[in-house]
Amino acid sequence: MKRLLLLVLYAGAAGAYLTLGWIPGVVLVAIAIVGTLRSFVLTAYELAPTVRCGRGHIAPTYGLVQCSACGFTGEGSIWRCSHCDARYGHTPCPTCGLSIRNPSH
Ligand SMILES: [Zn+2]
Ligand SMILES: [Zn+2]
Structure with missing residues (x-):
């Protein structure tokens, strides 16, 4: 019975990871994109005539x-x-x- 409970917990954790695991990835990618865009904009300001x-x-x-x-x-x-x-x-x-x-x- 205890083993079944562990299995359910494990399956739940794996399921949660599979459904939610992409969120931190998306957040990291979004932060990277915003940082890149920001440096582009700042460089454009610096290069303004x-x-x-x-x-x-x-x-x-x-x-x-x-x-x-x-x-x-x-x-x-x-x-x-x-x-x-x-x-x-x-x-x-x-x-x-x-x-x-x-x-x-
Ligand atoms: Zn110098
Ligand atoms: Zn002046």
């Missing part, structure tokens, strides 16, 4: 950059150094000097 400072001035996101980490002056995205690959969290507005946040941070 211009950003706006707090006062509404338009600043280009491509140009001459002097890296504060390695001192290298290069031309490229203002959000990262073309020499040492350092990433910058903000950049000064060329018009008023207010710091503009890197939209992908």
Whole structure:
């Protein structure tokens, strides 16, 4: 009798796993997809040709950059150094000097 009970419990657990086991998988896949989409969107923001400072001035996101980490002056995205690959969290507005946040941070 005890053995039958165990069998029923086991069958119940296996059945529950078979019917519900896919839920964590779907949740994990959904989280992975959302994370990927989010990084795509953030990269698109970072690659936008211009950003706006707090006062509404338009600043280009491509140009001459002097890296504060390695001192290298290069031309490229203002959000990262073309020499040492350092990433910058903000950049000064060329018009008023207010710091503009890197939209992908
Ligand atoms: Zn650098
Ligand atoms: Zn400004």
